[in-house]
Amino acid sequence: MTNAQDWEATLDDLHRRREHARAMGGPERLAKHREQGKLDARARIDRLLDPGTFRELGTLVGGEVAADAIVAGSGRINGSPVMVGAEDFTTMAGSIGPGGNSKRYRIAELALRDKIPLVMLLDGAGFRPTGAHYGRTPTDLLAQTQCSGRVPTVAAVLGPSAGHGALVAPVCDFRIMSHRGAIFTAGPPVVKESTGEDVSKEDLGGPDVALASGVVHNVADDDEAVLAAIRRYLAYFPPSAWSYPPSLPAGEAAGPRPTPELLDIVSRDNRRIYDMRAVLDVVFDRPDWFEVQPKFGPAIICALAHLGGHPVAVIANQPKVLAGSIDADAADKAAHFIMVADSFHLPIVFLADNPGMLPGSRSERHGVLRAGARMFAAQTVATTLKLHLTLRKAYGFGSMVMSLIGFDNQVATFAYPGATMGAMSAAALSRASHAGEDLSVRLRNAELQASYRSAEHMGFDELIDPRETRDALLGALQRGLHSRQAAPKPVTRTAIVP
Known part of the structure; x- marks a missing residue:
């Protein structure tokens, strides 16, 4: 038996585990998600990044819970490196588990370490009731806040975003949402239980509410439009505060001209x-x-x-x-x-x-x-x-x-x-x-x-x-x-x- 043959069983096991993570919530949940006119977490990352540049990290985090409900890694936008995290609503409603929390912390930590932008795509239910909470666990918001003013940070609200996950958006420099997004401290069921108020997710934190409150900056029609807007926004910025904004190539820069208009x-x-x-x-x-x-x-x-x-x-x-x-x-x-x-x-x-x-x-x-x-x-x-x-x-x-x-x-x-x-x-x-x-x-x-x-x-x-x-x-x-x-x-x- 050759050395390569010795690896077969081990690599087959790795492949199986990776495929489980990449399958996210499974065919039925993915189909239901897409029927709502939304891209899934991995499709969102593919649309956001330059083709073929995504390199995932923490793929096996969560074990049987595919990627622990958040797909994370690095890639490029307009040729420049970025870190990105995308909550996967098809897996446990995109909720935050211990491993997912560590992944969120890690990509923010790497964004600051490598001096590159951080983009978070939100579509999740906040911390899981049975998962680790603040306590002694590394909280992603700490690392994200340390990014503030040092690397550009962007959040996109592409579905319901509640609880701890919703706090990611207002900490970011630029926040944008789709017409299918909603963001709130707690969702309608919790509001009903806590206050007796019966309210829809749209009336609680839909685009009209989020725009009026200033929680989000911009709204776009759908996932594709939101992701295109993020690419446009970041094109104006340097990768970090340790760089100056990049000028357009000489052939694209307009020169002097009078403005009689x-x-x-x-x-x-x-x-x-x-x-x-x-x-x-x-x-x-x-x-x-x-x-x-x-x-x-x-x-x-x-x-x-x-x-x-x-x-x-x-x-x-x-x-x-x-x-x-x-x-x-x-x-x-x-x-x-x-x-x-x-x-x-x-x-x-x-x-x-x-x-x-x-x-x-x-x-x-x-x-x-x-x-x-x-x-x-x-x-x-x-x-x-x-x-x-x-x-x-x-x-x-x-x-x-x-x-x-x-x-x-x-x-x-x-x-x-x-x-x-x-x-x-x-x-x-x-x-x-x-x-x-x-x-x-x-x-x-x-x-x-x-x-x-x-x-x-x-x-x-x-x-x-x-x-x-x-x-x-x-x-x-x-x-x-x-x-x-x-x-x-x-x-x-x-x-x-x-």
Whole structure:
């Protein structure tokens, strides 16, 4: 008998065990899962990763419980390595057992060790009632939290996600769900038993609820669309905080160009609304920029884009919503986005056009000052490259949170001629002070000259023609990138965020 023949029985046994794990919950459960329009855990990983790059770890964890209900390993997205874990709902409802918990910890540990992104695909019921719980077991959330600000982290909610498993999502930088997803502290049966409330999973934590609460950032139609969005999102980021964002290849990067279209998009009359998204379409390399959290706090647009081929984060007021006034949700959204961008060294482009923070009793009850202070702290302590442009107006604290503070270490500050600024608008000041008609006219005229007076005292680096917008921002960005003459490292936070 040859040495190879000696191995046959052992390798047959390994093959049988692997096949058991790869069969997941078996044909019937897999068929039922797919009938709901969902991909199974392994199909999700195959769709997410570059073809043929998945390398599984912990395949035999769980013994008779196939892979202990979570498929985990490494692969590549857009050619770059990532760690990935996918809960398998067809096996014990994707619940977390002792071995699965250790696998979850391990992939987060490896993501940080190897300085690569971590992606979690959620579709599970939380800890098993009979399984190991926190106690002395290694809890995956500890390792995942240690990844925060060091490697990009993404969670996708692709089915019901409850209990401990649901906590994975809000700890991640970016959260996205499908229309078949739901996320909650405890599912409907537990809610019924605990509180007497009879509620469906959709009403408890479906997409509408999760978007309104801010627990998830984006929603896509189905598994395929969610996984495609994750690939797009990660394309803007470096693998870790020890790297800078990768620029597009020279052949794909758009160069300088005038932007005469902005004269038609941005009305000179401050009272006329326009869609800031149209400005982004013109200014950045191509109109397929990626918006984060479009349905939450829509008075601010948070987006990932390319400028001259370089990834940037965009914070832009939206005049179509609340006339651009910044409410608590918009400020909270922007603060988180700023911290993520800063953590991974994405330059931030601020496009300001707002009349200030949203006033009123409802706004105050929602904590607009706390949220505004959080956004202000986030942008003030940000160490990445910052560029600012005031298009038409920026008043009071609303200007400060949008990085309109002179000599605040910005790479560049620009404004359009005629841009108005100050503590409040001339109209609001006239009403507040009961000014007569003559004084109101003088206040309005002074307001219209504000950009020139500011420019005379170096309040901006330059007043620019709207047709120069892209070229001015691109030139400033290219200059600012030359400051990167040392190896990047994780950001040290220097403020307690309100």
